[in-house]
Amino acid sequence: SSGINAEWPLRPGEMSKNTNSSAFRTVDVDAYDEDQYEDDAREDASGVQEVQDRAAQVKQLLNQTKCKDALKLALQNPPLGHKDTSVKQQNYETVISVLKAFRTPDIDQAVEDLSSTEVDVLMKYLYKGFTCNPDKSASFLLWHEKAVKKGGMGSIIRVMVDRKGV
Amino acid sequence: KQWYQRRVAITAGIKMSTNTPQQLFVNEPISSHAFNKDLSQVVVSNASAETHIFKKGAGGKYVLDTTLKEHLERVTSVDWAPNSNRIVTCAGDRNAYVWNLQQDTGEWQPCLVLLRINRAATYVRWSPNEDRFAVGSGARLLSVCYFDPENNWWVSKHIKKPIRSTILCVDWHPTNYLLAVGSCDFKCRVFSSALKELSDKPQTSPWMPKLSKFGTLLVEFSTNNGWVHGVKFSPSGAQLAWVSHDSSVNVVSMDNQTKVFTVLTASLPYCCLLWLSEDSFVAAGHDNCPDLFNVSRDDVKYGARLDIKKEKLSEHNMSAMARFQKLDEHGLTETGTKLHTTHVNCITDIRAAATSNGKVTRFSTSGKDGKLVIWEVNALCSAIQGLSI
Numbered sequence: 001s002s003g004i005n006a007e008w009p010l011r012p013g014e015m016s017k018n019t020n021s022s023a024f025r026t027v028d029v030d031a032y033d034e035d036q037y038e039d040d041a042r043e044d045a046s047g048v049q050e051v052q053d054r055a056a057q058v059k060q061l062l063n064q065t066k067c068k069d070a071l072k073l074a075l076q077n078p079p080l081g082h083k084d085t086s087v088k089q090q091n092y093e094t095v096i097s098v099l100k101a102f103r104t105p106d107i108d109q110a111v112e113d114l115s116s117t118e119v120d121v122l123m124k125y126l127y128k129g130f131t132c133n134p135d136k137s138a139s140f141l142l143w144h145e146k147a148v149k150k151g152g153m154g155s156i157i158r159v160m161v162d163r164k165g166v
Numbered sequence: 167k168q169w170y171q172r173r174v175a176i177t178a179g180i181k182m183s184t185n186t187p188q189q190l191f192v193n194e195p196i197s198s199h200a201f202n203k204d205l206s207q208v209v210v211s212n213a214s215a216e217t218h219i220f221k222k223g224a225g226g227k228y229v230l231d232t233t234l235k236e237h238l239e240r241v242t243s244v245d246w247a248p249n250s251n252r253i254v255t256c257a258g259d260r261n262a263y264v265w266n267l268q269q270d271t272g273e274w275q276p277c278l279v280l281l282r283i284n285r286a287a288t289y290v291r292w293s294p295n296e297d298r299f300a301v302g303s304g305a306r307l308l309s310v311c312y313f314d315p316e317n318n319w320w321v322s323k324h325i326k327k328p329i330r331s332t333i334l335c336v337d338w339h340p341t342n343y344l345l346a347v348g349s350c351d352f353k354c355r356v357f358s359s360a361l362k363e364l365s366d367k368p369q370t371s372p373w374m375p376k377l378s379k380f381g382t383l384l385v386e387f388s389t390n391n392g393w394v395h396g397v398k399f400s401p402s403g404a405q406l407a408w409v410s411h412d413s414s415v416n417v418v419s420m421d422n423q424t425k426v427f428t429v430l431t432a433s434l435p436y437c438c439l440l441w442l443s444e445d446s447f448v449a450a451g452h453d454n455c456p457d458l459f460n461v462s463r464d465d466v467k468y469g470a471r472l473d474i475k476k477e478k479l480s481e482h483n484m485s486a487m488a489r490f491q492k493l494d495e496h497g498l499t500e501t502g503t504k505l506h507t508t509h510v511n512c513i514t515d516i517r518a519a520a521t522s523n524g525k526v527t528r529f530s531t532s533g534k535d536g537k538l539v540i541w542e543v544n545a546l547c548s549a550i551q552g553l554s555i
Contacts, residue, residue, distance in 0.1 A: 035306070037330050037351060116430045152432020154413030161391040161412045 039163060051079055051087050055094045062101050068110050074098045075114070075121040081164025088166060092132070095125045099143060111146040119151035120158050124166045127159050195534035197241065198515045203248035205519055207231070208530075209255075210538065211241035217255050219274070236263050236276045243289045247296040254279075256287035256301050262311070264299075264320055279320040281309045289335055295342045297364055302333030308347055310359050310380075325357050325381045335396050335438075340403040343368045344384070348394030354387040354408045354416070372420035373403075385423050389416050395451065396438040401524055405461070409436035409449050415459055417466045427466040433457065440516045442543065443525040448472065450513035450531055456541065472546050473507045511535035 030036050054073060061070035074095045079087050102110065114122065126147065129140045147155060194212040201208045206222045215238055221231040239258030246253050253274065256262035262279040281287060285304030292299045298312040301322070306329050309322035331350035338345055343360040358378040360366040368377060374384050392411030399406055407417045415429045415436065436451035442458075446469065450456040458469035511534040519540060520528040532538045 035330075120430065153434050154430060154432045157392075157411070157413045157435060158390070158430065163391050 048084065048087050050077065051091045051094075055090060058094050058098060062098065067098065067101050067106065068113065070098045070101070071110055072114070072118065075118045075125075078121050078124070078166045080162075080166060092125060092128055092166065095122075096129060096133070096136075099129075099139065104142065107143060107146050111143070111150050114150065116151065116155075119147055120155050121166070123147050123151060123155045123159050124162065128166055194536045195511070196514070196532040196536055196538065198243045198245075199530065199532040199538055200244050200246035200253070200517060201519060201530065202246050202251065208538070209234075209244050209246055209253050210532065211244045211255065212536070213240055215239055215241060215257065215259070217241050217244060219253075232274060234263075234265060234274055234276070237261065239286070242287060243291075245290050245292050245299065247292040250296045252292075252296070254290050254292060254299050256281075256290040256303075258286035260284065260286060260303070260305075262287055262290060262301050262309075262320075277318075277320065279311050279322065281311070281322050282324070283307065283309060285332075288333060291336050291338060293338045293342050294340055297342075298359075298361065300336045300338065300345055300359070302336050302347065302349075304332040306331055306333070306349075308333055308336065308345070308357070310345070310361070312361060312364055323361070323380060325359070327381075328383060328386075329353075329355070334394060335408075337398045339373065339399050340401075341368070341371070342366075344371075344373055344403075346397045346399060346406055346408075348397040348408050348410075350393045352388060352391055352393065352410070354389075354394050354397055354406070356384045356386075356406070358382045358384060372423075387416070387418060387426055389426055389428055390414055392435065395436065396449070398439050398441055398447070400441045400444050400447075400461075402444055405444070407439060407441070407447055407461075409439050409451065411435045415439075415449055415466065415468075417461055419463075427461075429459065429466050429468055431457075431468060437512060437514050438516045440518060440526065440529055442529070448516065448529065450509075450516050452512045453507075454509040454511060454513060454533065454535075455507040456513070456516065456529075456531060470550050472541065472550070473509075508539050509533045509535055509537055 054076070058070045058074050061073065079091050082088050111119065111122070122143070126140050126144050130137060197211045197213065199208055199210045207219055208228060209217060209219050211217045217234040218230055219232045219234065220228040223229050234255065237255065237257040237259055241255050241257045244253060244255045251267060253265040254262060255265070260281060260283050262281055263276040264279060265274040265276050268275050281301055281303070283303045283305040287301050287303045289302040290299055298310055301309045301311065303309065306326065308325040308329065310325065311320045311322040314321045329347065329349055329351065333347055333349045335348040336345060343358065343366050345357045345359045346354065347357060348354050356373055358368070358374055358380060360368040360380055368374065370377060378384065390410060390412040392414065394408050394410050397406070397408040405417060405419050407415070409415050413431050413433055413435045415431060417427045418425065434452035436449040438451065439447050439449040441447040445461045447459050447461070448456045449459060455471055455473040457471055460467050460469045509531065513531045513533040515532045517530050518526045519530050520526070527543050528540060529543070530538060530540045
């Protein structure tokens with residue numbers, strides 16, 4: 001015999017046993033980094049109740065065809081970074097329902113009358129709309145054009161740097 | 167109305183026409199620049215490990231005089247101490263050097279600075295008294311450096327807590343022992359940097375109501391979401407302004423530190439700023455153009471865009487034939503890709519070049535387009551109607 005134990009630790013042609021378990025590949029190494037940056041503790045900007053109340057009030061205003069007032073109300077105090085995604089979803093739907101209700105020629109004036117904070121919120125929802133409802137992109141793009149006219153590139157930048165998101 | 171703007175280009179010390187200023191460097195983005203006291207020389211760092219010093223020659227043109235070669239990685243920031251005539255440079259090689267001019271040889275002698283950082287240095291500034299300087303870095307800490315004559319080198323003390331990401335900018339308060347730091351963790355902070363090693367005798371002020379030792383966090387501002395690209399105390403030190411990557415401009419007064427005035431601008435983010443007086447400052451950045459902001463006790467307002475080019479005369483005199491030819495060539499209704507600003511890429515550094523009665527009368531900007539431009543404040547004032555500085 002050759003004196004070499006051809007079977008230990010591996011049989012010829014066999015891969016190392018260690019590679020059988022690939023659990024190590026799913027370890028989140030960043031979690032063990034003590035210098036890892038963590039965002040400040042998230043505070044809920046808007047509670048569940050507020051979002052629901054707002055949805056109802058906006059619906060009322062839309063029924064009275066007070067679209068501009070509905071828009072201003074819908075853009076108040078968005079639930080930024082809210083832990084509950086259904087809350088964010090509900091507020092999103094509130095905003096979209098207002099955008100849908102507008103007649104095209106009225107959009108210009110409505111956006112013009114918004115404050116800079118409101119334009120920023122509108123912009124955030126438009127970009128959310130592009131991702132969630134790409135089928136409605138055409139109308140979102142129309143709003144986007146008006147919002148850029150008012151808020152400039154700065155309002156788009158603020159959507160991109162927003163870590164919490166609507 | 168045609169608005170004219172005269173600016174003195176770095177390479178032409180003569181009265182400028184409204185032609186585009188000449189580029190001093192081609193194909194080399196400038197990371198930072200600093201003039202000496204009488205503006206006869208300027209040190210410029212670019213994308214390489216070499217730093218260049220330009221001297222104003224006979225015709226008023228700046229020509230390359232010396233190259234400072236010591237760093238191993240790209241030099242990120244430079245500063246020139248006007249009174250002691252020393253240059254400090256810091257680089258991606260985690261080092262900084264202080265350069266002293268040798269009187270006999272006229273050569274700049276480097277002196278190593280022990281920063282003790284494990285990431286690239288990003289920003290350096292001499293303090294007002296020029297006895298120390300601060301270096302920001304990607305190591306998430308600030309190194310405040312002073313000279314140790316015993317060992318003939320510069321040593322540093324660190325300010326680490328609670329900075330949690332790369333430091334992008336630093337500014338010294340006129341009192342020499344307070345510092346403002348802007349970093350990538352979206353915060354602007356003011357620290358005490360009183361050094362007992364240098365026999366500092368700090369006094370209390372609204373920024374530091376209680377005498378605090380070196381490294382104490384005095385106040386922290388967190389506005390919105392952007393990296394803080396530039397931070398500056400006003401000339402008196404009573405106000406603090408910073409520009410952030412969320413396209414905002416923020417100002418706070420030391421007498422009311424809970425009220426931060428924020429302007430959410432329509433521009434692309436600013437990278438640097440400079441106070442022209444106690445009530446106005448200029449911010450510049452990704453829009454390639456300096457913008458003026460006016461500050462009053464209750465408000466901060468966008469003032470004006472300071473770079474307005476006179477339309478080329480030739481375009482007015484163009485014949486109909488030439489116009490259609492141009493349309494045909496470009497296939498557009500207008501040449502949309504033409505930039506109408508002096509800088510054609512992001513402005514990354516802005517410095518005061520001359521002051522009079524406490525107001526800046528001339529400032530210089532440098533950017534990623536490799537240009538260094540000097541702006542005359544008086545010319546800007548007369549050119550733009552209703553401009554107040």
